[in-house]
Amino acid sequence: MKIRDAKVGDIEAIHGLISEYAEQDRMLFRSISDMYEDVRSFVVAEMEGKIVGCCALKVIWGDLGEIQSLAVAKEYFGKGLGRALVQGCMERARELGLEKLFTLTLEPAFFEKNGFVKVDRGTLPMKVWSDCARCPKQDQCDEVAMIRIL
Ligand SMILES: CC(C)(COP(=O)(O)OP(=O)(O)OC[C@H]1O[C@@H](n2cnc3c(N)ncnc32)[C@H](O)[C@@H]1OP(=O)(O)O)[C@@H](O)C(=O)NCCC(=O)NCCS
Known part of the structure; x- marks a missing residue:
């Protein structure tokens, strides 16, 4: 299994992974464009030439970044791919000079195992909420805000 930066040729596979969970209301949809x-x-997880996981790092502002769009193909759950993808994004974050990462998640227990702690979402800066304005769940958001100091 290899964790590497995504290429344009991976996008269809990443889109397929995310869409499957988004249809089950387990994560947010993202358009292919x-x-x-x-x-x-x-970053993606590649196994025998197949994309079996993905995770994105978004720079928000100052020293703050966000972990987004984490997904592992269900046949590969429990094999450490989710952790490896988050670590891949953390390495990138450190290289960029970020000092804090947050995520909004429906899987807080997974992120706790990866060193994130729950925070009051009100402590996150306003810029975080720009994506929420486009989200269909904006008035009944069930995601938990979590942060990790790098
Ligand atoms: C959440 C998800 C990414 C976890 O991926 P994974 O590859 O199965 O996770 P890992 O094997 O790296 O697990 C790392 C640790 O977290 C634990 N863990 C994994 N999923 C967990 C969960 N849902 N709840 C609690 N702990 C979990 C594992 O047991 C392991 O613990 P250990 O170190 O004590 O052995 C995967 O279940 C997934 O893609 N889910 C669907 C999409 C989704 O919910 N994405 C999250 C965005 S909100």
Whole structure:
């Protein structure tokens, strides 16, 4: 298994992974055009030439970044891919000079195992909420805000 930066040729596979969970209401949909524009933010897990996981790092402002769009193909759950993808994004974050990462998640127990702690979402800066304005769940958001100091 290899964790590497995403390439444009991976986008269809990443889109397929995210869409499957988004249809189950387990994560947010992302359009394919948004993903092409954002390809530099993604790391992927590749197994025998197949994309089996993805995760994105978004720079928010100052020293703050966000972990987004984490997904592992269900046949590969529990094999350490989710952790390896988050660590791949953390390495990139450190290289960029970020000092804090947050995530908004429906899987807080997974992120706790990866060193994130729950925070009051009100402590996150306003700029974080620009994506929420486009989210269909904006008035009944069930995601938990979590942060990790790098
Ligand atoms: C959440 C997800 C990324 C985890 O990926 P994974 O590859 O199975 O996770 P890992 O094997 O790296 O697990 C790392 C640790 O977290 C634990 N863990 C994994 N999923 C967990 C969960 N849902 N709840 C609690 N702990 C979990 C593992 O047991 C492991 O613990 P250990 O170190 O004590 O052995 C995966 O279940 C997934 O893609 N889910 C669907 C999409 C999704 O919910 N994405 C999150 C965005 S909100």
